[in-house]
Amino acid sequence: GDSVTQMEGPVTLSEEAFLTINCTYTATGYPSLFWYVQYPGEGLQLLLKATKADDKGSNKGFEATYRKETTSFHLEKGSVQVSDSAVYFCALSDKQGAQKLVFGQGTRLTINP
Amino acid sequence: ETGVTQSPTHLIKTRGQQVTLRCSSQSGHNTVSWYQQALGQGPQFIFQYYREEENGRGNFPPRFSGLQFPNYSSELNVNALELDDSALYLCASSLPGQGTRGELFFGEGSRLTVL
Numbered sequence: 001g002d003s004v005t006q007m008e009g010p011v012t013l014s015e016e017a018f019l020t021i022n023c024t025y026t027a028t029g030y031p032s033l034f035w036y037v038q039y040p041g042e043g044l045q046l047l048l049k050a051t052k053a054d055d056k057g058s059n060k061g062f063e064a065t066y067r068k069e070t071t072s073f074h075l076e077k078g079s080v081q082v083s084d085s086a087v088y089f090c091a092l093s094d095k096q097g098a099q100k101l102v103f104g105q106g107t108r109l110t111i112n113p
Numbered sequence: 114e115t116g117v118t119q120s121p122t123h124l125i126k127t128r129g130q131q132v133t134l135r136c137s138s139q140s141g142h143n144t145v146s147w148y149q150q151a152l153g154q155g156p157q158f159i160f161q162y163y164r165e166e167e168n169g170r171g172n173f174p175p176r177f178s179g180l181q182f183p184n185y186s187s188e189l190n191v192n193a194l195e196l197d198d199s200a201l202y203l204c205a206s207s208l209p210g211q212g213t214r215g216e217l218f219f220g221e222g223s224r225l226t227v228l
Contacts, residue, residue, distance in 0.1 A: 004155075032215045043117065044156070044203065044219040051214075089155050093215030098169020099144060099207055101215060103155030 002027045006090050006104035013080055014112050021075040021107045023064075023090035031092040033057075033066050033073040034101070038087040047075075047088070082111045116140060117220035119204050125226045131192045134223045136204030138185040145187040146217065147179060148203040156203055162187060191225075199227045 007022040025033065035047040035057070048057030053068035062077045073090060090104040116139035126132050138145050144163045148156035158171035162181035176192040185206070191198055201224050205217035 034215055036219075041221075043221040044205075044217075046216055049215065091155075091215070095214065098158075098161040099146065099214055099217070100158045100161065100169055100171065101146075101148075101156070101217065102158070105153070105155045 002031065002092060002094065002102045004090050004092055004102055004104035006088075006107050009087075009107040010110060011107060012110045012112065015082055016079045017111075019075070019077040019080045019084075019109070021088055021090075021109070023073045023075065023104060025071050025073065025090075025092050027071075027092055027094065029094055029096070030068075031094050033064070034091045034093065035062070035064055035073070035075050036089045036091055036103075038089065038106075040086070044089065080109075080111050082113050085109060085111045117204060117206050117218050119202075119220035119223050121223055122221070123224045123226075125228060126194050127228050128194055128196060130194050130227075131190065132194060132225060134189045134191075134202050134204075134225070136187045136189070136206075136220060138187065138204075138206035139218045142206035142208055142218065143185050144207045145181055145185065146205045146207070147187070147189045148205065149173075150201040150203055150222070152200070159189070194227045196227050199225060201225075 032051045034049045037047045048059040050057040050066035056065045091101045118137045146161040147159040150156040161169040165181045180188045201222040205219045
């Protein structure tokens with residue numbers, strides 16, 4: 001079945017550092033890809049999405065590009081802030097049937113001032 | 114503020130008991146999904162309801178059941194609780210349109226501990 005694999009955490013960076021969180025997927029069709037974020041004490045929130053190959057999703061300075069050839073959707077940010085500390089989840093959704101999301105295991109990110 | 118509210122926020126049950134978790138969807142959203150998130154793991158899809166009918170189910174046994182009401186609120190029921198059912202249960206609402214597929218609005222969850 002479909003699956004998502006994220007880089008192991010936790011990840012600790014200093015403020016203004018460059019961030020990459022790797023995500024690769026396995027899917028039988030052409031899924032849509034997502035990054036969700038879970039801030040402390042809050043529910044999961046959609047951060048960005050891409051629905052087809054070569055699409056780039058972006059939001060709040062974060063970017064991710066749908067790479068079909070490498071089945072990847074890596075999350076990047078050029079300069080992280082303390083407020084970016086959260087757990088990040090990569091996810092995919094197939095385009096048929098129920099709106100089911102398949103999530104990776106999550107990557108906890110801590111940004112130190 | 115996503116507008117999805119869940120209750121209770123925390124609860125403790127013993128093995129063999131039954132539990133009901135509740136969810137109010139974001140206004141205008143007629144699709145609701147439930148996910149189970151074990152500690153340190155990503156959420157896993159339990160099932161989805163659209164217009165009061167189940168229209169998709171993950172790899173969970175029949176003792177996990179649900180309801181969706183005409184006002185789009187929802188319940189998750191788990192019978193014969195097992196220790197492994199201890200987790201954060203997330204409710205998510207969404208619109209059914211293709212353009213918003215996968216864009217879910219999550220509540221903060223109900224944390225269930227089974228002793």
